[in-house]
Amino acid sequence: xxxxxxxxxxxxxxxxxxxxxxxxxxxxxxxxxxxxxxxxxxxxxxxxxxxxxxxxxxxxxxxxxxxxxxxxxxxxxxxxxxxxxxxxxxxxxxxxxxxxxxxxxxxxxxxxxxxxxxxxxxxxxxxxxxxxxxxxxxxxxxxxxxxxxxxxxxxxxxxxxxxxxxxxxxxxxxxxxxxxxxxxxxxxxxxxxxxxxxxxxxxxxxxxxxxxxxxxxxxxxxxxxxxxxxxxxxxxxxxxxxxxxxxxxxxxxxxxxxxxxxxxxxxxxxxxxxxxxxxxxxxxxxxxxxxxxxxxxxxxxxxxxxxxxxxxxxxxxxxxxxxxxxxxxxxxxxxxxxxxxxxxxxxxxxxxxxxxxxxxxxxxxxxxxxxxxxxxxxxxxxxxxxxxxxxxxxxxxxxxxxxxxxxxxxxxxxxxxxxxxxxxxxxxxxxxxxxxxxxxxxxxxxxxxxxxxxxxxxxxxxxxxxxxxxxxxxxxxxxxxxxxxxxxxxxxxxxxxxxxxxxxxxxxxxxxxxxxxxxxxxxxxxxxxxxxxxxxxxxxxxxxxxx
Numbered sequence: 001x002x003x004x005x006x007x008x009x010x011x012x013x014x015x016x017x018x019x020x021x022x023x024x025x026x027x028x029x030x031x032x033x034x035x036x037x038x039x040x041x042x043x044x045x046x047x048x049x050x051x052x053x054x055x056x057x058x059x060x061x062x063x064x065x066x067x068x069x070x071x072x073x074x075x076x077x078x079x080x081x082x083x084x085x086x087x088x089x090x091x092x093x094x095x096x097x098x099x100x101x102x103x104x105x106x107x108x109x110x111x112x113x114x115x116x117x118x119x120x121x122x123x124x125x126x127x128x129x130x131x132x133x134x135x136x137x138x139x140x141x142x143x144x145x146x147x148x149x150x151x152x153x154x155x156x157x158x159x160x161x162x163x164x165x166x167x168x169x170x171x172x173x174x175x176x177x178x179x180x181x182x183x184x185x186x187x188x189x190x191x192x193x194x195x196x197x198x199x200x201x202x203x204x205x206x207x208x209x210x211x212x213x214x215x216x217x218x219x220x221x222x223x224x225x226x227x228x229x230x231x232x233x234x235x236x237x238x239x240x241x242x243x244x245x246x247x248x249x250x251x252x253x254x255x256x257x258x259x260x261x262x263x264x265x266x267x268x269x270x271x272x273x274x275x276x277x278x279x280x281x282x283x284x285x286x287x288x289x290x291x292x293x294x295x296x297x298x299x300x301x302x303x304x305x306x307x308x309x310x311x312x313x314x315x316x317x318x319x320x321x322x323x324x325x326x327x328x329x330x331x332x333x334x335x336x337x338x339x340x341x342x343x344x345x346x347x348x349x350x351x352x353x354x355x356x357x358x359x360x361x362x363x364x365x366x367x368x369x370x371x372x373x374x375x376x377x378x379x380x381x382x383x384x385x386x387x388x389x390x391x392x393x394x395x396x397x398x399x400x401x402x403x404x405x406x407x408x409x410x411x412x413x414x415x416x417x418x419x420x421x422x423x424x425x426x427x428x429x430x431x432x433x434x435x436x437x438x439x440x441x442x443x444x445x446x447x448x449x450x451x452x453x454x455x456x457x458x459x460x461x462x463x464x465x466x467x468x469x470x471x472x473x474x475x476x477x478x479x480x481x482x483x484x485x486x487x488x489x490x491x492x493x494x495x496x497x498x499x500x501x502x503x504x505x506x507x508x509x510x511x512x513x514x515x516x517x518x519x520x521x522x523x524x525x526x527x528x529x530x531x532x533x534x535x536x537x538x539x540x541x542x543x544x545x546x547x
Contacts, residue, residue, distance in 0.1 A: 020218050024058070024226075027210050030194075031062035034167075034208070035073060042075045042208075043156055044169040046113075048093035051171035053228075053237060054219050055211055059169060060229045064109060077113045078155055082147040083378075084124045084268045086280055087293065087371055092240065096232050103230040116155055120377040122146035124270060128303075129349050130382035132340025134312065135272040135303040147268070149201075156202055166205045167196075175215050184212060269296050272304045292363040295356045302352070311345035312338040314481065319472025321484040334488070336481055343386075347396055350382070354404040380413045391441075391448035393419065394426035420451055438476055445469040 035042070044059060046052045056077065063071055077100065079093055097113040104111040120126065124143055127133040136143045159166045174181035187197040187207075195212060199205040211219070223234040269280055280297055283290045315321050316339045326333045341349070357373040364371060383397040398409040411417060426444070433440040446469055453462045475483065486505065493501040 017221065020221060024222065027058060028062045028065070031059055031210065032066055034196075035063060036066070036070055039073060039163070040165045040167050041073060041159055041163050042167050042169055043159060044075060044077045045152070045171070046077050046079050046093075046097075048079065048089060048096055048237075050219050050223060050237065050241065051173060051176075051211070053171075053234065054214075054222055055169060055171035057223070057226065057229060058210060060109070060111065061226070063111075064107065064229060068108065071108070071110055074110045074112055076155070076159065077111055078116055078152055079114070080116045080118075080148050080151045082124065082268055083117060083375070084147070084270045084373075086267065086269050086283075087296075087368065088240065088283065088290070091368065092237075096230075099232050100230045114155065116151040118147045118151050120375070120381055122150065123375075123378050124268070125353070125374045125378050126381050126385070128341075129346050129353070130378075130385040131317065132313070132342075132346055134308060134338070134341070135270075138273065141273065143268075143271075143273075153202060156205060160202065160204050164204065166202075167208050168199060168202075168205055169208045169210070171211055172207075172209050173212055173214055173219075184209070269293075270300055270303060272300070289365065292360055292365070292368075295359050299352060299356050308341075308345075309338050311341055313340055313342050314477050315339045315472065319468070321480050323481075323484050323488055334485060336484065343390070343392055346386075347400060350379075350397065351400050351404060354401065358404060376410065376412065379409070380411050380416065383411065383416065384413065387419070387448075388452070391445045393421040393444065393448050393451075394423045395419065396423075399423070420454075421447065438473055442469060442473040445473055 042059075044052075044056055046056050059075065063075065077097070079097060081090060081093070085093075094115065097115055100111065100113045103109075104113075124147060127142060127146065128135065133142055134140070156166055156168060172180065172184065174184055184197075187200075191197050195209050197207045197209070199207050214222075220238070224238065228234045267274075267279075280293065280300075284293055284297060314336045316337065322337045323334050324337050326335045353374055357371070360371060360373075361369055379397060379401065383395070386392045386397060387395060398411070401407070401409040425447075429443055429447075430440060433443060446466060449462070449465050449469060453459045453465070490502065490505050493505070
């Protein structure tokens with residue numbers, strides 16, 4: 001028997017109900033000893049799913065069995081609401097936390113539930129509708145860190161600052177995926193004791209994973225056979241998973257030979273990192289009472305459209321043109337990387353989202369009629385980005401909000417409704433520019449830049465800001481792309497040492513030769529470009545023209 005085969009056989013041999021009972025008893029003792037060992041606070045990650053419910057139930061029962069004098073160390077229970085969670089799951093988790101808090105107080109247990117949310121400047125809709133980010137993809141996964149990782153890490157850092165250390169208790173299991181198992185095994189070599197690993201992302205914290213070797217069936221056996229200690233129903237959780245299974249079948253787990261429905265997964269209803277939201281689709285398919293969520297599924301399909309080039313800018317968020325090699329049937333085409341959604345597309349996404357919210361509020365069950373898909377704080381931040389960063393002073397958000405909802409938009413941001421420029425001025429500017437989108441954009445940027453600096457006591461930096469407006473918006477799309485291609489050709493000629501080609505490409509052929517584009521990251525916010533200096537030419541009257 002080889003070493004590689006031993007763990008596998010051990011898992012198979014231990015996969016019996018009797019051994020599971022013995023394992024639970026051993027884990028209970030282990031949890032109690034670790035809890036009483038020191039004064040380091042615990043943070044339990046709870047998502048409302050089966051694994052996190054199982055780990056919290058284990059910890060809860062173990063601590064409840066301790067004498068009162070030993071139950072002195074606080075145990076934080078944290079849940080991150082991304083604000084785009086599956087509505088059924090989100091409601092389940094919120095109600096669970098309320099019940100948990102009430103029961104902990106009644107039982108005199110040191111559990112403190114906390115519902116965390118992303119910063120309103122980092123939410124999904126602020127990214128997509130405000131900044132114009134495309135729906136997340138594998139190569140531009142901008143959502144996970146902002147929506148999930150940052151809120152929980154901020155909380156844990158606060159705990160570490162207050163206490164010096166923290167132990168993070170998670171329901172991660174090797175059986176979840178091959179990738180997860182590989183990562184957990186790598187960390188085992190650095191462990192300070194069994195199931196206690198260093199947290200590579202947060203110094204002064206350890207990760208405790210008691211059920212790391214459990215299989216899906218073992219999780220369900222535990223949840224079905226051991227009563228939920230904070231008074232919530234594990235059978236309802238079981239039913240929720242069953243309803244999220246494509247075949248609507250999730251057999252009652254009575255022994256280890258019975259297959260489970262543990263492969264069902266819940267997540268953000270807008271997620272485009274998976275091919276399709278199987279759990280949401282299954283819920284709608286399996287239960288007529290959940291058909292009110294169909295507009296969410298339809299909206300998500302629109303977000304997941306493969307081709308959105310017609311809705312996106314030819315430049316990145318910073319105004320630069322970045323080229324890439326696109327593989328087509330007839331060969332390779334050098335094209336600009338599509339940038340953020342253009343103004344009309346962002347406005348359309350907002351209008352569609354508000355329409356979906358209005359529709360489901362009318363069709364959802366009575367207890368779900370207050371559902372909010374996008375908050376007023378998010379819309380306020382989107383409005384700020386459109387006005388101050390995009391210079392779109394026609395201020396279309398309040399108008400769209402009123403058109404869809406029939407209500408006036410109430411912006412809590414101080415001074416949000418005070419502006420020298422508005423819809424009337426935008427219409428006049430559109431008439432002057434006669435359909436030239438780049439001219440309209442340039443004029444809007446110049447006017448709004450002057451407006452922004454007008455409110456400042458010192459106008460230091462206004463010339464650099466105005467120069468940036470010309471750098472990003474003075475060329476037509478065709479000219480900007482042509483210029484980027486010329487620079488690309490010149491760069492390739494220089495790297496290949498083709499002196500003759502470099503000589504042929506004179507300054508007249510490449511007017512912006514001094515502009516060097518340098519990409520640092522896939523994220524638009526991390527891309528920096530060297531600024532192009534204006535070339536000044538003397539005119540006959542002695543004045544200077546900027547080109």
